[in-house]
Amino acid sequence: MKKAIFLFIFFCFLLFSHSPAQAIVQKKGENVYVNSNEIIEDDLIAAGETIEINGLIKGDLFVFGQIITINGSVEGDIIGFGQQITINGNVNGNIRIFSQTIKFNNQTDKNINVCGQNIFFSEKSAIGKNLLFAGENIEINGKTNGNIYGKGEKISLGGEVNKTTNLNATSLVLQPNAIIKGDLHYIAPQKAKIQSGAQISGKTFYKISPFEKKEKKYTVAFFFWKLVFLFGFLIIGLIFTSLFRKKTLEIIEQIKKTPWKNLGFGIIYFLITPIILLLLIALLIGIPLALIGICLYFILLYLSQLFVGIIIGIEIDKKIRKPKENKEQNLIWPMSLGMIILIILFSIPYLGFFFKLITIWIGLGGIIENVKIKMQKIKITN
Numbered sequence: 001m002k003k004a005i006f007l008f009i010f011f012c013f014l015l016f017s018h019s020p021a022q023a024i025v026q027k028k029g030e031n032v033y034v035n036s037n038e039i040i041e042d043d044l045i046a047a048g049e050t051i052e053i054n055g056l057i058k059g060d061l062f063v064f065g066q067i068i069t070i071n072g073s074v075e076g077d078i079i080g081f082g083q084q085i086t087i088n089g090n091v092n093g094n095i096r097i098f099s100q101t102i103k104f105n106n107q108t109d110k111n112i113n114v115c116g117q118n119i120f121f122s123e124k125s126a127i128g129k130n131l132l133f134a135g136e137n138i139e140i141n142g143k144t145n146g147n148i149y150g151k152g153e154k155i156s157l158g159g160e161v162n163k164t165t166n167l168n169a170t171s172l173v174l175q176p177n178a179i180i181k182g183d184l185h186y187i188a189p190q191k192a193k194i195q196s197g198a199q200i201s202g203k204t205f206y207k208i209s210p211f212e213k214k215e216k217k218y219t220v221a222f223f224f225w226k227l228v229f230l231f232g233f234l235i236i237g238l239i240f241t242s243l244f245r246k247k248t249l250e251i252i253e254q255i256k257k258t259p260w261k262n263l264g265f266g267i268i269y270f271l272i273t274p275i276i277l278l279l280l281i282a283l284l285i286g287i288p289l290a291l292i293g294i295c296l297y298f299i300l301l302y303l304s305q306l307f308v309g310i311i312i313g314i315e316i317d318k319k320i321r322k323p324k325e326n327k328e329q330n331l332i333w334p335m336s337l338g339m340i341i342l343i344i345l346f347s348i349p350y351l352g353f354f355f356k357l358i359t360i361w362i363g364l365g366g367i368i369e370n371v372k373i374k375m376q377k378i379k380i381t382n
Contacts, residue, residue: 024059028261032065034072043076047261051082053089060093064264068099077110081267082260102135104142111146119152121159141175147182164202168209174198226343233339237306241331248331251307252314254373255366263358266304266365273297304363305342305356306335313338 024043027034032048034040038055044062046053051065053072060076068085070078077093085099091108101118107126112133119135121127125142133150140148141158148161151168158175164182172188174180176197183202186192187209194200241248255262277293280286313334345355 028258036072045264047258047264049260062264064267065260081263123159125159141177170209174200226347230339230343233306233309234336236302237310237335237339238332240303240306241310241335245331248307248310251367251370252311254370255307255362256311258369259362259366262365262369263362264365265369266361266363269364269368270301270361300364300367301360304360304367306339306363307366308359308363309338309342310335311338312341316341 024045025040026045026047028045028047030049032046032051034044034046034053034055034057036054040055040057040059043059044053044057045064046062047064049066051063051068053061053063053070053074055072057072057074057076061070061074061078061080063070063078063080063085064082066083068080068082070085070087071089073090073092075092078087078091078095078097080097080099082099084101084103085097086103086105087095088105090106092110093108094110095104095108095112095114097114097116099114099116101120102114102116103120103122104112104125105122106124107128109128111129112127112131114132115134117136119133119138121140121142123141127142127144127146130146131140131144131148131150133148134152135150136153138150138152138154139156139158143160143162145162147163148165148167150166153169154171154173155167155169156173156175157165157167157178157180159177160179160181162181165180165184165186167184167186167188169186169188172186172192174192174194176195178195178198180200180202183205184200185205185207187207189209191206273293274297277290277297280290280293310331313336314331316337317334342355342359346352346359348355
């Protein structure tokens with residue numbers, strides 16, 4: 001749990017430390033492509049399954065997708081969320097990324113903050129200032145002009161670091177071409193493997209990592225509360241789908257149609273809404289409105305999990321029973337199946353925390369995007 005909380009705080013830091021420009025360009029769809037001769041003067045938000053950026057982005061770049069490749073230059077910052085993100089182009093600003101696999105093959109003039117399972121910096125990579133990372137398997141083979149701060153399972157350092165290196169790892173290896181011009185501070189169960197040829201100009205400080213006590217998680221109380229949460233979801237879901245069946249199907253369709261776009265906007269709504277509510281409270285006269293907003297916010301967070309659960313249940317139900325297309329679908333069985341699967345996923349140590357966040361973000365984005373579409377239709381009608 002401590003690791004999950006650390007990563008969540010780390011990711012929130014990545015997003016909150018951004019200052020947006022005035023204008024924003026949006027590109028969305030299953031495949032998003034920016035040509036090599038295309039120049040975007042403002043910030044760009046790109047959301048889709050496959051995203052390829054080959055042109056010049058003069059503002060900041062926000063990317064939310066499955067496979068993301070950035071070959072062009074970005075004069076501002078990059079903020080990304082995906083399954084696989086590869087950066088081959090030059091970046092003038094900061095890079096803040098959350099992805100399963102991250103590959104960086106060029107240079108940035110400022111900082112890099114990344115969180116993922118597999119993080120790879122090639123020999124061509126160059127970081128103008130500091131590197132901050134959290135992950136599982138990390139390879140750093142390029143040059144870092146500032147400090148390195150990182151936490152990971154397996155860390156391999158084979159590049160050049162001009163300042164201090166602070167690492168927390170299960171396994172740390174300094175490759176023969178590793179050059180640390182400052183001090184090396186690291187925490188690990190055993191001493192680092194410093195291969196012949198590796199250079200450390202400063203001092204080395206080693207601290208043995210403390211053994212964490214295993215949490216007795218799977219107790220009778222644990223399963224009891226999971227059942228309580230499950231039945232709570234089912235009761236709320238049964239009431240909502242019975243009273244608002246048409247609206248439920250609309251939101252489900254919206255989430256299925258553009259999941260990556262919903263994920264991107266869901267993250268923004270998730271983080272920005274509390275700030276707006278706090279500002280309303282600070283104004284004093286906005287306290288009543290803020291209290292209503294807080295209630296609505298948590299209701300949406302709750303319902304977002306429900307809608308994603310229904311979608312998971314429907315897709316699995318199609319594989320198992322193959323219901324007739326013309327027949328009106330009963331949502332109770334898919335909802336029950338989907339919520340059971342989500343609760344199991346949410347219970348996985350460390351990863352469960354992120355499964356829950358991703359579920360909330362996708363569902364929240366879908367709900368609000370559905371409301372926005374409805375509002376646009378009303379305006380057109382009037």
